[in-house]
Amino acid sequence: MGMPMELNTMIVTKGKETREEENIFRLSKEGYRLYPIDIPIDVRKTIQSDSSGTAVIQKVEWTSGETIITYQLLSLNSTN
Structure with a gap:
């Protein structure tokens, strides 16, 4: 039996991220997802929104x- 998995190339937060430290965040997503680690990728609030910053996934x-x-x-892009 296979395990369903989704490959993601950006972080989509939908406002559900939590701050662990100053620039360290944690985000829980439903289902099994694969993300690139140790390379900069876009952070967005929704899939359709503009990039709100750049992050590196550590774990x-x-x-x-x-x-x-x-x-x-x-980096954080200005929301103004």
């Missing part, structure tokens, strides 16, 4: 049907 955890990522925000 990906799969557990009980969800994916938890820990990422460091490298």
Whole structure:
């Protein structure tokens, strides 16, 4: 039996991220997802929105049907 998995090339937060430290955030997503690690990728609030910044994913955890990522925000685009 296979395991359904989704490949993501950007972080889409939908406003559900939590701050762990100054520039370190944690985000939980439903289902199993694969993300690139240790390379800069876009951070967006929604798939259709403009980029709100750039981050590097430091850790990906799969557990009980969800994916938890820990990422460091490298740059933040102005919301003005």
